[in-house]
Amino acid sequence: MVEKKLLITKDYIEVPVMTESELMTLEIIQQEKNSQSKICEFQVPMGNEAGVFMPDYFARFSVKEYKGKTLLLKGCASERFFDMIRQVDCEFEQSDFDFSKEEQLRPKYHFTAAKGWINDPNGLVYSDGVYHLYFQYNPFDTRWENMSWGHATSCDLIHWTQHETVMYPDENGYMFSGSGFVNKNGCLGLPEDTLMFYYTAAGKCRPWTTKRLSTQRLAYSLDGGKTLIKTDKGVVPTISHENRDPKVFWHEKTKAYIMIMWVEGNEFAILRSENLEKWELSQKFELEDGFECPDMICLQDKDSMHWFITTADGYYYPGEFDGYSFKWNGKKHCLYMNKVPYAAQTYSNTDGRTILVPWIRVNFPGRKYTGAMGVPRELGLTKIDNEFRITLKPVKELQSEFEKHSFKIKDMTVFVDNGIVEVTADCDTMLGVYDV
Template identity: 50%
Template sequence: MKKQIKITEQDSYLIFPIQAEQDKTPVLLYIGDTILTEVQIPVGKVENGKYEADYLAAIPICQYTGKMLTLVGNVPEEFMNAVHTDVQVKNSEVKRPHIHFTPQYGWMNDPNGLVYYEGQYHMYFQYNPFDTQWDNMSWGHAVSDDLLHWHQKDTTLLPDEDGMIFSGCGLVNKLGKMNLPEDSLLFFYTAAGGINQISKEKLSVQKMAYSLDKGNTLIKMDKAVVPTICKENRDPKIFWHEETKAYIMCLWLEENDFAILRSVDLENWELSQRLTLQKGFECPDLFQLPVSSGGSKWVFWCADGYYYMGDFDGYQFITDGNRKSAYKTKLPYAAQTISNLDGRVISIPWLRTNGCFKRYRGAMGIPREFSLIEKNGEWYVSQQPIEELIASQNEIAVEKQEKNNWIKLEQNKECAIKIDTILTITEQSILESMEWHIYQNKIVYHPLTGILMVGETVVNIGEGLKDFSIIFDKAMIEITAGCGIIYAVFEAESKEETGDISIKNRYLEQVKVYEIL
């Protein structure tokens, strides 16, 4: 089946009807005689001569005004007839978390290209607009002024003849490299060859795109900046190392192996180290955190939240040999720190949520500010809520029941809430469990054993913890404890947003409840 559309000035988007999670069919898109992209489209049933859709997915086409667009695919005529152009994407709104970013529609995974520029945070992300399952890896794009409330913009990078668009990073071109202006934004990503049909003869390489319009449009450069080192090498993360006057790229190679590469011009890269990190896997990040007593430590971070402290001289990272884990649950993954934040290290993870609402799947975690905390002679990364979240919270008055020191309140406003709790830990109090009841969700911590229960999920977060911060945002529950060293994320079993909240323990030292607006 073939369809041609002459793109006019009124055509902002090419619109596809999506029946999510059906059998997929490849559809090729051409601009003139040139392949624009190949996408795998889930194609469902035709009923009564109509092709119904769970949602509409869009590709921006403004830049092709006056040209002929051709679609080719083995799809029903009714599907092809339903493909059309429009000035906007007309989907009904669905309920979603308030401060956890979720895509308007489709599948989302790793955060990419996180960069702060001229008062705005840019978050690109691994994106499949055409289904609620992984495929068609592209870069979606969202922006925020406060890291809590995000506005999704047009998809910026689509799969091409070099492969799908896998993870990567962003930075401001402050030194005016690549013959581009100093106010341009640069993005490095993995072109994952061999995954789609139009790139079947190619391997994974590291490529670059740039933006001259504050991140709205990304222009791909033809040449790979780093050719294939290992077959599936991916996920470049780049920063400027002032001491040795070079850009540093961290790259996953294979299994538990990573590479550190150096460049003075962002075009020519030299391998300075290949290192193996126990259980380390993909999405590397390397950053420096200050130590309270003076000096700093370098942290090498991997997708599963495993991190390794050590020294970095601009050429080699030498670990202290200890692997630590930042996550107590499996939902957070592939976190990335934001580029161009002077003096702050803020990280955003992807949350591997199971819930699917026939419209979207996947969420981003609440941004966390990293610092170092010393405990029993060891240094750990603390992941505390960002100061922007603290500034947006309003305290709610709570009622304490004198008889048992419990807290109870009723919340009628639909918004994210935050509960900060401090326990008094003694030989007696450690025997009593701590309970939070948030609407219809039950959270229980046993100080004696270290067991935390959220609904049916049970994890061991450590014994004798006294400080807890719980953020409840529709389907998401984020818990930090132990001065931010403990971090766990859960999907709520009940999606209720209003109702009764109670906190039960006779040894409560302090409880504060906030609305996050």
């Protein structure tokens, strides 16, 4: 076990990452005069004693709140690994977005993180002219681990800027998927423009939290989404040990917040709350082949509203919703033609527009990042065989760019974006990958 003490004088510590090497635990502990308290722990590929120690990249961890204090870093790694840990003043540097061949091949319209692994889109909310995209993030490797919430923003759904990571794993577990909305009802004594985020704190992921079950918890932002503050208010206790992925929205007709989340197997739950403080279970139900990351979507035509539940694989289930329970009509459809898109979520607070973003399960061999987000799609309705179905089209903001970089094959439109191919046909969307 190697230890390193750091008197914190800057905003971030920078940790070397040796991708594809063995994962080891890095503990970060705050030292007080007579006590120690663990801040967090990460699984980091630290390399080994053999060979030349050349990090593939550096990952940065915010330590702003510990300035002037001493942190102890511990792990079963080489002295060389700990010697390379240093303090820096910014989350991203120009070198993170250089003009190497790798960067020239980076997708232009499908968001990718500067470095590390990304998966599910989280907390999609539009506020004050800004689209916020939070996402499952591992800054410390190009593989899944250390689930945190990364953050990016856009004003046009085309150009995205990555910002500081907003939530890291803590004593309650990893930061799994969740959703965002604006606190228009002024709940919990917070201002009406507060951004609210429900997420899953996933226990049992690592020895530090192995005795914890998964709970649904709340964080909020008072600075326009830049920083998220976790709170113990409004916690939803465990229904099943891995229940997760809360999607929360306001149901005007019954004057309540609705939470839909995955429970286990093909089972989902709907909960209600009038004030975000106390939640009551309203319904548990099953959906054929449905699994995790649910979203409940209401699309309106001239005469009526049409409700759908979507799940991670892109299946969607038409039905009726009265604010208390969802009545599925027994039919199942799919948004996609293959399994590349996953865990899609729709934006909140978009004034009648329903904008969807999926995670694209792609690898980029030899690069410092894994995974991408799909281009934003606007949902609509069409009628097929006397049944309303969901349509997907690139958002209007992207339409001209989409046309510039696409071509037609019979009745299909093929959109090419540096390693990602999107094929649109009729009302369905398929995403595939080609080798660049």
